[in-house]
Amino acid sequence: MGTGSNSSNDLVVPQASQALEQLKFEVAQELGIQIPQDGYYGHMATRDTGAIGGHITRRLVQIAEQSLARR
Template sequence: MGAGQKSNRLIVPQAQKAMEQFKYEIAAQVGVQNQIQGGYWGHISSRDCGAVGGNMVRQMITAYEQSLAGKQQ
């Protein structure tokens, strides 16, 4: 997809800044943050981008499961 064709949108638009920060934190954990230049991800391989996205989803699911477990007690 080219620029301007992004089809997925945040449900809470105010979370945009936090999600961007979260993405860069995960990129640092995966080890690709030093390849990102000025917010440009074009030099990052699809595999590495997928690793960043997959780890983001994994951590969000873990946080949600923990919040559910806390509500049930």
């Protein structure tokens, strides 16, 4: 392992953090899920946070597939 933390949540491209945050809000809005203003997800239903994460993963896979198809 390299330097830094061992967290699996570390971004390979730190600049992607803002784009992922925006994607999270877009997906939540599409699903009709309100993201807490204070950023604390502890009071949200696991079903809702899981739905957001699942849709984000699908969207990222689509983006990767489109990128590979263009090559």
